[in-house]
Amino acid sequence: MKKILIVDDEPNIVMSLEYIFKKENYMVFIARDGAEAIEIADANLPDIILLDIMMPNVDGYQVLNYLKSSKELNEIKVIFLSAKNKISDIELGLQLGADKYISKPFSTKKLVKEVKELLK
Amino acid sequence: MSSFLVILVIIVYLAVIFYVAYWAEKNSKSTWVNNPYVYTLSLAVYCTAWTYYGSVGLAASSGLKFLTIYLGPVIIIPTWILLMRKIIRISKGNKISSLADFISLRYGNNRFLGALVTLVCVLAIVPYISLQLKAISETFNVITDHNIVSSSIINDTTFYIAILLALFAAFFGTQHTDASEKHKGIITAIALESVIKLIFFLIIGVYVTFYLFNGPTDIYEKASILPNFDIHQKINGVEDGFNWFLLSLLSMIAIMLLPRQFQVTVVENEREKYLKKVTWLFPLYLLLFNIFVIFIAWGGNIIFQNDQVDADLFTLMLPLQNGHEFLALLVFLGGFSAAISMVVISTLALSTMLSNNLIIPYGFLGKFSKGESAENTESIKTIRRLAIFILIIVAYFFYRSFTLDRSLVSIGLISFVIIAQLAPSFFGGLFWRRGSSKGAIYGIIIGFFVTVYTLIIPFTIDSQLFSTSFIHEGLFGINLLKPYELFGLQIFEPVPHAFFWSLFFNVIVYILISVNIVGNYRERNFAEMFVDNSKYASLHENAYVWKGEAYVKDIRKVLTRFLGEKRTERALNLFFMKYDIDKKTQFADARLVNFSEKLLTGSIGSASSRILISSVVKEEEISLPEVLNILDETQKAKESNKELQERDKQKDDFLDTVAHELKTPITSIRALSEILLEDDAIEIEIKKKFLKSIVSESERISRLINNILDLEKLSTGKEKLELVENSIKNTIIESVDAVRQLALNNQVYINSEGVQDIKTVYDEDRIQQVIINLLSNAIKFSNKNNGKVYIITVINNNKLEILVEDNGKGIEQNDLNLIFNKFYQAKNQTILKPIGSGLGLAISKQIIKSHNGKIWAENMKPQGARVTFTLPLNTN
Numbered sequence: 001m002k003k004i005l006i007v008d009d010e011p012n013i014v015m016s017l018e019y020i021f022k023k024e025n026y027m028v029f030i031a032r033d034g035a036e037a038i039e040i041a042d043a044n045l046p047d048i049i050l051l052d053i054m055m056p057n058v059d060g061y062q063v064l065n066y067l068k069s070s071k072e073l074n075e076i077k078v079i080f081l082s083a084k085n086k087i088s089d090i091e092l093g094l095q096l097g098a099d100k101y102i103s104k105p106f107s108t109k110k111l112v113k114e115v116k117e118l119l120k
Numbered sequence: 121m122s123s124f125l126v127i128l129v130i131i132v133y134l135a136v137i138f139y140v141a142y143w144a145e146k147n148s149k150s151t152w153v154n155n156p157y158v159y160t161l162s163l164a165v166y167c168t169a170w171t172y173y174g175s176v177g178l179a180a181s182s183g184l185k186f187l188t189i190y191l192g193p194v195i196i197i198p199t200w201i202l203l204m205r206k207i208i209r210i211s212k213g214n215k216i217s218s219l220a221d222f223i224s225l226r227y228g229n230n231r232f233l234g235a236l237v238t239l240v241c242v243l244a245i246v247p248y249i250s251l252q253l254k255a256i257s258e259t260f261n262v263i264t265d266h267n268i269v270s271s272s273i274i275n276d277t278t279f280y281i282a283i284l285l286a287l288f289a290a291f292f293g294t295q296h297t298d299a300s301e302k303h304k305g306i307i308t309a310i311a312l313e314s315v316i317k318l319i320f321f322l323i324i325g326v327y328v329t330f331y332l333f334n335g336p337t338d339i340y341e342k343a344s345i346l347p348n349f350d351i352h353q354k355i356n357g358v359e360d361g362f363n364w365f366l367l368s369l370l371s372m373i374a375i376m377l378l379p380r381q382f383q384v385t386v387v388e389n390e391r392e393k394y395l396k397k398v399t400w401l402f403p404l405y406l407l408l409f410n411i412f413v414i415f416i417a418w419g420g421n422i423i424f425q426n427d428q429v430d431a432d433l434f435t436l437m438l439p440l441q442n443g444h445e446f447l448a449l450l451v452f453l454g455g456f457s458a459a460i461s462m463v464v465i466s467t468l469a470l471s472t473m474l475s476n477n478l479i480i481p482y483g484f485l486g487k488f489s490k491g492e493s494a495e496n497t498e499s500i501k502t503i504r505r506l507a508i509f510i511l512i513i514v515a516y517f518f519y520r521s522f523t524l525d526r527s528l529v530s531i532g533l534i535s536f537v538i539i540a541q542l543a544p545s546f547f548g549g550l551f552w553r554r555g556s557s558k559g560a561i562y563g564i565i566i567g568f569f570v571t572v573y574t575l576i577i578p579f580t581i582d583s584q585l586f587s588t589s590f591i592h593e594g595l596f597g598i599n600l601l602k603p604y605e606l607f608g609l610q611i612f613e614p615v616p617h618a619f620f621w622s623l624f625f626n627v628i629v630y631i632l633i634s635v636n637i638v639g640n641y642r643e644r645n646f647a648e649m650f651v652d653n654s655k656y657a658s659l660h661e662n663a664y665v666w667k668g669e670a671y672v673k674d675i676r677k678v679l680t681r682f683l684g685e686k687r688t689e690r691a692l693n694l695f696f697m698k699y700d701i702d703k704k705t706q707f708a709d710a711r712l713v714n715f716s717e718k719l720l721t722g723s724i725g726s727a728s729s730r731i732l733i734s735s736v737v738k739e740e741e742i743s744l745p746e747v748l749n750i751l752d753e754t755q756k757a758k759e760s761n762k763e764l765q766e767r768d769k770q771k772d773d774f775l776d777t778v779a780h781e782l783k784t785p786i787t788s789i790r791a792l793s794e795i796l797l798e799d800d801a802i803e804i805e806i807k808k809k810f811l812k813s814i815v816s817e818s819e820r821i822s823r824l825i826n827n828i829l830d831l832e833k834l835s836t837g838k839e840k841l842e843l844v845e846n847s848i849k850n851t852i853i854e855s856v857d858a859v860r861q862l863a864l865n866n867q868v869y870i871n872s873e874g875v876q877d878i879k880t881v882y883d884e885d886r887i888q889q890v891i892i893n894l895l896s897n898a899i900k901f902s903n904k905n906n907g908k909v910y911i912i913t914v915i916n917n918n919k920l921e922i923l924v925e926d927n928g929k930g931i932e933q934n935d936l937n938l939i940f941n942k943f944y945q946a947k948n949q950t951i952l953k954p955i956g957s958g959l960g961l962a963i964s965k966q967i968i969k970s971h972n973g974k975i976w977a978e979n980m981k982p983q984g985a986r987v988t989f990t991l992p993l994n995t996n
Contacts, residue, residue, distance in 0.1 A: 012788035012813045019795055019806070054780065083783035084776075087697050105787040108794045 002119055005029040005046040007037040007063065008081070009055045017050060020108055021115075034058025038066050041073055047119055050111075053082040053093070061096060068097045077118045081106065121445050123264035126452070127277060133453060134284060137309050137460075141292050145305035153304050154390055156397035161311035162384045163398065164318070164405050166193065166375060169255035169459040170532045171409060172321065177432035179417035188364055190410055192371030194403045200395055204376075204385060206550065208395075210653050211386050215721040217299035218469060219382040220477040223542065224727050226549040226650050227557035228643030229717075231727035234477035236564055237542060241379045241473060244538035245466050246511065250519035251531050252459040253278055257519070262436050263445075263452045279516060285463050286512040290505040293468040297497040297682070298722030299476060299504075300387060303468065307388050310465060313457040318409060320454030321435075325412025327447060328419045328438055336415060343418035346425060359612075366616035373543045374536045379469035380462060387469075463512065471507035476725030479503055485728055489735065493684040500682075500723055533615045534575055540623060541567035544630045553647045556639035559630040567626030575618035641665070641747045648751055655755065661699075662754050664714035665747045670737035672708045675716050678732050682723050691719055713737060777943040781824055781958065785817035827959040831942070834966035841883040841970060848913060848920065848991075849877040851884055855891040856911070859899060868899045868907030876913050880920055881994040882971055890964040890975075894924040894987050897960065901985065902926035919973075920993055925986045930979040939977060940965045964989070 004026040006017045014030055021028050029044055031037035035058045041049065049067070053060035060080060067073045078100075080093045085103035093101045100114055144153045152158075171189075178186040196203075207222075216222050219241065224234030257278040292305040333339045375381055389395075420434030429437055435455070439447035480488070480503065488496050544567075545560035612620060639647070645665050649656045656663040672692075679688040695715050696703050708716075713733060720729030742750075792810045796802065802810075833839040852875050863870050891911070898909040903926075910925040931939065943958040968975045968989045975989040 010784055010788060012817055013784075013791065015813065016788060016791035016795060016810075020791070023799070083780045083787070086776075087693070091694075104783050105790040108791050109798075 001025060001027045002048070003027045003029065003044060003046040004115070005031060005037065005040055005044070005049045007031045007034070007049060007055070007060070008052040009033055010052075013052075016108070017111075020112065024112060034060065034063045037063050041067065041076065045072070046076060048077040048079065048115055050079050050081050050115075051098070053080060053084055053089075061093075064093075064096050064098060079111075079114060079118070081111075121263055121265070121449065123260075123277070126260065126264050126449070129449065129453065130277075130281065130456065133456070134281075134288075137313065138288060140312050141288070141305035141309040143305075144308035145292060145295065148302075148304040153308050156391075156394040157401070158308055158311040159384075159389065159394040160398045160401045160405070161314040162307045162388065163381070163402050164314035164409075165310055165380050165384055165461045165465050166378075167314070167317065167406075167409055167458055168462040168532075169252050169455050172317065172455040172458045173255060173259070173432045173435055174532060175410070175413045176417045176420065176434045177430070179414050180421050180431035180434060184414065185364070185367065186413060187410065188367035189371045189374075190406045192368040192373075193375040194406060195368065196372040196375060197403055198399050201399055204395055205392055206653055207376075208386050208389050208392060209657055210650055211300075212389075213653075213657055214726070215298070215300045215718050216726070217387055217476060217722050218473045219377060219379055219542065219546070220473040221721065221726050222382075222386075223545055223549065223560065224477060224725075225721075226646055227545070227555075227560050228640060228646055229727050229730040230557045230561075230643075231477075231481050231731070233545075233557055233561055234473075234725065234727050235482065236561060238470075238473040238477045240538060240541060240564060240568060242470055242511075244535045245379060245470055246515050247518060247531055248535040249463055249466055249511065249515035252463050253282055253516055254519045256281060256456060256459050258433070259436055259452050259455055262433055262440070263448055281460075282463075282512050282516045285460055286467070286509045289464045289467050289471075289512075290508045293464075293471065293508065294501045294504050297500050299472040300722035302388055302390060306464060306468065307384065310384070310461045313461045314405075317454040317457040317461075318405065320450045320457075321409060322412065324435055324439065324447065324451050324454075325416060327444075329412060329415045332419055332423070332438065332442065333415075339415050339418045339422070342422050346421055363613050363616045366612065366619055370533075370536050370540055370616070370619050373540045377539050377542050377546060378536075379473065379539075380465040383465055383469040383472075463515075467508045467511045470511055471504045474507040474511075475500065475503040476723075477727065479507070480724045481728040481731065485731055488681065488724070488728075489678070489732060491681060493681055496682055497684075497723070530579070530615075534571075534579065537571050537575060537615060537619045537622060538568065540619060541571065541626055543623070544627045548630060548634075549647070549650055551651060552634075553644070553651050554634050554639075555630065555647065556634040556637060557643055558637050558639070559632070559634035562633055563626040563630030566629045567622040570622040570625050571618055574621055575614060579614070638744065641742050641744050644744055645747050645751070648748075656751075661711035661714045663751065664710050665742060665750045666710035666713050666739065667742055668737055668739035670708035670713060672705055672712065674736035675708050675712060675733065678736055679716055679719060682720055691715075708737070774942060777958075778824075778828060781943065782821060785820045785824075788817045789814050824959070827963060831959055831963050831966060834963065834970060837970075839970075841886065843881050843883055845879055845881050846884045846887075847877060847879050848922070849875050851888050852891060852911060852913075852922075855888050855895060858888075858892050859895045862896055863899050863907075863909070866899050866902075866907060868902050868909055870895070870899075871908065871910045874910065874912035876915075878913060878915070878920055878993075880991055882991055883967075886967045887971070887991070890967050890989065891922070891924070893960040893964050894989075897987070898924050898926035898928075898985075901928040903928055903983075915993070916990075918993055919990045921988055921990050923986055923988045925980065925984055927984040930983060930985045931977055933979070936977050936979070940975065 004021050006014055006021070006028060007030075008014050008017070009032055014032075018028050018030060029040050029046060031040050033055045037049070037051070038058070040046075041063075049063075051060045051063060060082070064078055064080075067076055067078065078098045080098045080101045081104060082089070082093070082101070083104040090101045090103075099118055102111060102114065144150075147153060175186040175189070210216070211222060214225055216225060220234045220237040223237050224230050227233050257276070260277055289306070292309075293303055295301075295303070295305075329336060329339065333342070376385070416434055416438065417431070420429070420431060420438060423438065423441065424434070436448055436451050439445075439451060480500070484499065484503070488499070491499070541564050544563050545555065548555040549560070645663075649663050676688060676692065679691070683691065693703070695701075695712065696705075699711060717726070717729045717733050720732065723729075724732070792814050796807065796810055830839075852872060856870055856872055859870070895909060895911065899907065902909055906927070908927045910923070912923045912925070914921040914923065940961045942962045965975050968991075972992055973990040975987065977985060977987045980986050
């Protein structure tokens with residue numbers, strides 16, 4: 001069973017993503033902010049992380065930097081899910097090493113497809 | 121020592137250097153590779169085998185004059201913080217990869233000038249490289265006790281070393297097609313070698329001074345009784361003072377314009393701020409290197425006073441003479457390091473110039489304009505690799521075929537004088553707008569020929585083959601044409617003499633031609649950009665004046681031939697984004713033309729990239745005044761735009777945040793709806809939960825929209841306040857009632873005992889909105905277990921003050937003023953999202969402002985936050 005970590009501070013977004021990926025037979029972990037995300041990633045080594053950018057305290061960029069600088073975690077696939085959708089935001093996200101950048105609001109079908117593709 | 125052992129040591133040493141370069145190339149982001157120390161140490165490529173052996177040789181024969189070679193750099197380097205910064209900024213801004221490119225671009229992308237500079241550099245530096253090879257070979261023979269240079273190439277170790285160096289430079293020097301990219305591997309290896317050569321030289325210095333002799337005083341005493349000692353150790357009169365001055369000036373130019381120095385200082389500079397470290401660390405390095413030179417020289421003079429020993433080899437002979445072979449091996453390795461760093465960096469710098477400023481612009485443009493990107497980049501790399509091999513091999517045969525029996529220093533100084541011919545056009549170009557390409561070209565040519573006549577010919581001429589009478593009698597017997605005493609100038613030694621006259625003619629010609637023949641508009645455009653770099657750098661591509669007709673499609677095609685589809689696409693996207701141009705634009709403007717030229721400059725040089733780009737565009741001539749006018753206008757427009765942009769930016773930020781805040785609930789709504797739409801088998805409980813969330817997120821959107829509209833009305837003054845006399849007590853009681861449920865849910869107690877019955881004039885609905893906002897904030901942020909909120913009224917200074925206090929953990933000191941900004945909470949909240957749009961306090965502030973009141977926040981001791989607002993006390 002593939003492990004997915006959902007990181008977002010919006011309860012309703014988390015709720016919907018959790019439902020979707022549980023139905024797709026993923027083991028779902030949830031973090032409400034960046035610090036929690038790092039903790040959970042360290043402990044559970046997920047295969048993929050869906051990462052919001054604008055979060056309190058530790059933001060998505062910082063989480064990604066942490067992952068990329070860690071020997072154990074730098075292979076984890078990362079998809080940024082963010083309402084920031086200027087080209088410069090997207091370029092920055094990809095430059096930092098995210099595998100995909102999906103703008104909010106997104107199509108859930110497309111998201112599931114992208115996740116599956118990345119985990120192939 | 122057996123030559124087998126020495127060769128083994130050389131191989132191991134080279135293997136280490138290669139490995140370090142390889143490692144650095146792999147870990148090019150590491151702080152071990154990117155720091156000011158590596159940068160500073162790489163500049164020490166200035167200290168070649170010449171420093172290692174030649175300085176001692178010069179000190180032994182002519183005393184302290186060797187110091188001038190280091191005095192110049194020490195004097196000029198403190199100015200680098202401004203001067204070199206300017207050069208680096210210009211180079212980075214235009215993707216310049218060599219000295220030839222720099223000069224050719226400054227004078228309007230002049231192809232001929234670039235080629236001329238390249239030729240001058242090659243002529244100056246190849247003999248200098250030969251000299252390094254000679255030093256390796258000679259010291260190898262000394263240490264292995266061979267007395268004759270091996271007659272065939274097959275047996276010559278130096279040949280194999282030269283080949284290895286060529287491989288090294290070719291491999292690590294051509295990792296990128298863009299020559300303005302950094303060569304991290306080579307630079308890190310050079311920095312390491314700089315450490316090695318310094319340490320080994322210090323070891324031998326300490327050894328001679330304190331082991332062979334009893335300290336500096338001892339050497340001085342023993343050396344001072346040698347014949348001719350005194351005259352060398354001081355500056356003799358005004359004439360010698362001029363010699364000192366000119367030699368220092370010469371080395372000042374050399375530290376900036378030697379191709380290898382330009383390479384390490386400008387092209388390989390990662391960050392401008394590294395220069396700060398250079399200003400003290402590099403002079404310190406030079407000082408350390410020179411501390412012992414004079415003692416080793418004196419020591420050699422004393423010990424070998426009765427033997428015929430070449431003073432250039434004192435450093436090596438002193439330990440050998442005393443049977444310390446291991447020490448001699450260290451000296452050999454140090455000198456070897458110094459020599460190979462010079463060879464590698466010089467060939468790298470020269471190969472870039474040869475390919476980008478001579479071979480490609482004159483021979484390959486036709487081929488490149490038809491080829492595919494893969495072949496083109498491969499060809500560019502091949503040209504550079506071949507150039508590296510040819511340079512080293514030519515240098516090797518130069519050393520084999522010419523009996524280089526001149527001292528290390530003298531040939532090095534000739535190189536310096538030739539390179540100095542570039543100084544007028546380089547520095548003139550940096551500081552003088554009028555400096556023109558014709559002036560630069562003729563200046564360099566005249567200066568070069570003067571150098572040839574006054575220095576190179578008399579110095580190298582073989583007296584057995586040619587008549588040398590002209591040296592002593594002057595050409596055609598004319599006294600004034602004596603090469604060493606041109607126009608009767610007798611006070612200078614040959615090198616300062618040649619330097620003086622060549623530079624004199626060079627500068628005069630440069631200035632006269634520049635003043636009398638005005639350059640074309642392209643030159644003047646770049647002149648403005650170079651001279652006034654600080655002004656134009658911020659304009660980026662806008663500082664480039666160009667008129668004509670060009671299609672994005674055509675330019676894209678040219679770019680693709682060198683960068684490939686992907687990189688071209690990315691570069692163009694970036695460009696369009698930067699200037700906010702529609703991606704589907706058909707017509708290219710001046711900015712795109714300049715941007716594209718710069719993109720190609722690193723790969724094929726500035727002149728070629730200009731030729732290639734202009735082959736697909738139709739350019740119109742512009743007059744010089746027009747160029748200056750356009751530049752002036754761009755500059756002014758930019759300044760007046762600044763304020764406007766600032767306001768625009770604030771507006772943009774606000775819209776960005778609004779968009780973000782709207783998208784967030786929409787994201788939830790869309791995701792949840794999609795689930796409900798797709799999943800027919802969903803449990804009824806979950807379905808209800810999802811639908812509830814959709815409803816509450818929709819409410820959030822409408823709340824946000826209402827708030828935004830509210831704020832807009834208030835801040836533009838469109839909202840008319842209903843100002844009538846009201847009782848503040850009533851208003852507060854109603855407000856407390858409105859938040860009672862919220863307080864209950866959060867188990868917070870609201871105390872309103874301190875509210876007095878005061879009447880004044882205000883809009884009741886609006887003030888109630890403020891109080892509700894403050895109360896609900898206080899409820900949310902009050903203590904979790906024992907939440908208490910107080911609302912109090914006070915009359916102070918004839919004003920009514922309403923205070924709302926909680927017992928939570930307070931507001932961060934920095935945030936106290938910022939919380940009244942729009943959306944401040946949305947960006948910087950430290951707790952999980954509270955309900956709210958992030959506009960509540962901003963709206964409250966507007967309401968209070970329109971009542972002529974004030975609102976502020978503060979922290980209380982020991983805990984809790986207090987928000988206070990005032991209302992004027994008026995009665996109707």
